[in-house]
Amino acid sequence: MQTLETTTTESTIQEQNTNKYLVFQIGGETYGVPLLQVQEIRTYTPATRVPNAPDYVLGVMNLRGNIIAVIDARTRFGLPPVPDEQETVVVVAQVQGKIFGLRLDSVSDVMDIPEDSIQPTPPIASEATQKFLSGVVQSDERVVILLNLDEIFDIQALSQMVA
Amino acid sequence: MDSLFQLFYDEANEMVEGMEQVLLALEGGEPDPETVNALFRYAHSFKGNSAAMGFTHLSKFTHGLESAMEVLRKEQRPLTPEMATLLLQAVDVIRTLLERTRTEGDVGDPNCDTLLAQINAVLNGGAVPTPATNPTPTPQPEPQVTVAPSSEESVGAGTRYRVFYQPAPKLSQEHDPLQLLKELTEYGQISECRFRAQTPPIDQLSVDxxxxxxEFTLQTEFEPAIIRAILELSAEGAEVRIEPLEAPATASASPIPVETAPTPEAPTTSAVATVQASSGETPTAPTQNARSEAQSVRVSTEKIDALMNLVSEIVIAQSMLSSVQNETLDERTHSAITQMERHVRELHERVMAIRMLPVSYLFNRFPRMVRDTANKLGKRVNLVIEGEETELDRTLLEALADPLTHIIRNAIDHGIETPEDRRAKGKPETGTILLSAYQAEGRIYIEVRDDGKGIDTERVRQKAIQLGWITENDHPTQEQLYDFIFQPGFSTAQQVSDLSGRGVGMDVVRRNVESLGGMISIQSEKGQGTRLLLRVPLTLAIMDGLGLKVADEHYIVPLTTVIEAFQAESLQRNALFDRHEMVNVRGEFIPLVRLRQFIGLPPNDESGLVIVLEQDGQQIALLVDAIVGQQQVVLKSLEENFVRVPGFAGATILGDGRVALILDVGDIIRRTHANNERFATVA
Structure with missing residues (x-):
């Protein structure tokens, strides 16, 4: 993790318009989130269920003495859940000063994505899922869908739902 | 550099508080020489410290103050209310100056000079024997007689003084005589200035x-003390003599002028209006403080908090270790773990003890507040403080400040009657508010009791009817009526005063206290007074909990709320309208809450345990699958990175590293009642 962050800082200095993205697969598609928002990647250990929370909140877990919520990416996007595997990970990220975990099937890569190669999301998804997306990138043979973490862990909406 | 400033501000704030306390203690009482001395010492050290930091305005002002207090000290005069108010205002000015120094740098405050002038006027005027206390003139009233008219005169054209100024032998940046003289011209007109050089042989010359x-004549409207303050600024060893030129009786032979420095040339035979130059005092003045402070070390609260967090982590790690203990371990490891457990517990207790502060830290702010509030409302209130040495966790102390302030304001505003009303009722005109703290049963109790008019339950009832909470035909119990007071939107004050009617009601007070894991209760006797009792835990961070199990989920309930537990089968259960279950505990019906239902799990068979929990004098019975056991838990916030979860006070980390949620018993009780009431209104 330490090394990842170091290279990120260096590259932003050298090439102003290229950002690093953490890339992973859900189902058959490839998704990416800005690496700058990612704090660390952990293996998934079962979270403690929070009563009356929405289904995509798996629960809360202990991150070195802090209690953080874990969001299941699949449930959040309306995909059927899959059981825990060895590769199942939690990506710990920060939005609006709050830390949360995003449970993913696996992570695959870190990618440099030039800012000008990001295209607006085509209106393929429903409006409900559209808000999670911040753009699309065509890279070599594959398409990477960029995700908006602020919408995935929407603290305002959550605080109303739980209360 | 930063830490030096921080140290200065820390000390300065302590001194400001100290001064305020001493002033309030002095007021009305006998002028105990030791307390007056303390006051003087505060002003003196303040002057020294701020001068050392280069805060000229602060040091100038405190110097003037010091001079005034010196007079008080020398003459052992009682502190008149007028004087006390002025000096308290001076403390406020220091606060303002401190704050401005922090934010804007070394800037002055327009109030400084006027306030100093007022203080000096009162000091000088106050010494004149008044007919009431002393009809015959004392043999030595001359100095004051000469001063008083001149200070009145000075309002117009200003008074002329002959000023002698010998700068301190050592010059520095803060102490540049020419600069000071230049500054002096802003305060008055300098004329007939004469410089007398005393140059030593060239081989003895020093650069600084x-x-x-x-020696010059100064015409100014300001008090000599202020002029002196400017010239003596930050310079120990400067010599200043100020003599009024127009004073009739003043001659060089009799050194009675307004202010005289204790120089060999001008022996201070008349101590009455003499202000001693700071130079003589410096090394010895704050010795008493220094002696008691030498025993302690100043540590920033951040460091202690960090230490506390670390201890919390160790407690968690320790419980992880203890949980593997049962498995195959050799004897040495086993005993090492047991030993460590003991040490960790002691470490925890010791670190906790560092965080504990006497409740006086909190209580000390109230005498001033009571005084000001009572004055504003035209009431007379005597605040009695008891148990101020009781120790409490620092974070709790801070969190209690607002609720207590509100409660005490309420007591003065709504509780204590006006002196006339009190006289009419045959009560002493001065009302009493008792603020006390004590420790019992592992908790801290804080009590605010007043001997005011008490709570008019009929008015509370009327108000509740007006608000539509009850109907004309309802006659709630006294307890329920008191509970209304804590409901949002309730206020019986006939007129909203600018003191207590500011939208922050008792509901906020209760919520604040409960968020600390505490409770608040109220007792009142109409015409006799009101008593509010706050009960808070000793500490926030670590508490004793009882582990519960439902299905395969683990929950914690604070041990302080647990009364008793029963086998579910052993209790008789009734269900009102098939919905509101009650259990019969020794003839008393207690609402039953099924934890499974509360956390959204399907019900199991009827077996399990019923735990009776109590908070705020209300009980519920909680049906759980099993009790895991008692354990120490570290309270962690759910809100910090997530959201507030209804029914839960927070979370903790178990021995195996997993998270367990901590039940908020008060919230569960309230929710249960809210449900029942909703149902009652429908029925």
Whole structure:
């Protein structure tokens, strides 16, 4: 993790318009989130269920003495859940000063994505899922869908739902 | 550099508080020489410290203050209310100056000079024997007689003084005589200035020394003390003599002028209006403080908090270790773990003890507040403080400040009657508010009791009817009526005063206290007074909990709320309208809450345990699958990175590293009642 962050800082200095993205697969598609928002990647250990929370909140877990919520990416996007595997990970990220975990099937890569190669999301998804997306990138043979973490862990909406 | 400033501000704030306390203690009482001395010492050290930091305005002002207090000290005069108010205002000015120094740098405050002038006027005027206390003139009233008219005169054209100024031998940046003299011209007109050089032989010349003195005539509207303050600024060893030129009786032979420095040339035979130059005092003045402080070390609260967090982590790690203990371990490891457990517990207790502060830290702010509030409302209130040495966790102390302030304001505003009303009722005109703290049953109790008019339950009832909470036909119990007071939107004050009617009601007070894991209760006797009792845990961070199990989920309930537990089968259960279950505990019906239902799990068979929990004098019975056991838990916030979860006070980390949620018993009780009431209104 330490090394990842170091290279990120260096590259932003050298090439102003290229950002690093953490890339992973859900189902058959490839998704990416800005690496700058990612704090660390952990293996998934079962979270403690929070009563009356929405289904995509798996629960809360202990991150070195802090209690953080874990969001299941699949449930959040309306995909059927899959059981825990060895590769199942939690990506710990920060939005609006709050830390949360995003449970993913696996992570695959870190990618440099030039800012000008990001295209607006085509209106393929429903409006409900559209808000999670911040753009699309065509890279070599594959398409990477960029995700908006602020919408995935929407603290305002959550605080109303739980209360 | 930063830490030096921080140290200065920390000390300065302590001194400001100290001054305020001493002033309030002095007021009305006998002028205990020791307390007056303390006051003087505060002003003195303040002056020294701020001068050392280069805060000229602060040091100038505190110097003037010091001079005034010196008079008080020398003459052992009682502190008149007028004087006390002025000095308290001076403390406020210091606070303002401190704050401005912090934010804007070394800036002054327009109030400084006027306030100093007022203080000096009162000091000088106050010494004149008044007919009431002393009809025959004392043999030595001359100095004051000469001063008083001149200070009145000075309002117009200003008074002329002959000023002798010998700068301190060692010059520095803060102490540049020419700069000071230039500054002096802003305060008055300098004329007939004469410089007398005293140059030593050239081989003894020093670059940073001053060889010479000034003598000049100054026409100013300001008090001599202020002029002196400017000239003596930050310079120990400067010599200043100020003599009024137009004073009739003043001659060089009799050194009675307004202010005289204790120089060999001018022996201070008349101590009455003499202000001692700071130079003589410096090394010895704050000795008493220094002695008691030498025993302690100043540590920033951040460091202690960090230490506390670390201890919390160790407690968690320790419980992880203890949980593997049962498995195959050799004897040495086993005993090492047991030993460590003991040490960790002690470490925890010791670190906790560092965080504990006497409740006086919190209580000390109230005498001033009571005084000001009572004055504003035209009431007379005597605040009695008891148990101020009781120790409490620092974070709790801070969190209690607002609720207590509100409660005490309420007591003065709504509780204590006006002196006339009190006289009419045959009560002493001065009302009493008792603020006390004590420790019992592992908790801290804080009590606010007043001997005011008490709570008019009929008015509370009327108000509740007006608000539509009850109907004309309802006659709630006294307890329920008191509970209304804590409901949002309730206020019986006939007129909203600018003191207590500011939208922050008792509901906020209760919520604040409960968020600390505490409770608040109220007792009142109409015409006799009101008593509010706050009960808070000793500490926030670590508490004793009882582990519960439902299905395969683990929950914690604070041990302080647990009364008793029963086998579910052993209790008789009734269900009102098939919905509101009650259990019969020794003839008493207690609402039953099924934890499974509360956390959204399907019900199991009827077996399990019923735990009776109590908070705020209300009980519920909680049906759980099993009790895991008692354990120490570290309270962690759910809100910090997530959201507030209804029914839960927070979370903790178990021995195996997993998270367990901690039940908020007060919230569960309230929710249960809310449900029942909703149902009652439908029915």
């Amino acid at each position: 020394a001053c060889y010479g003195n000034w």
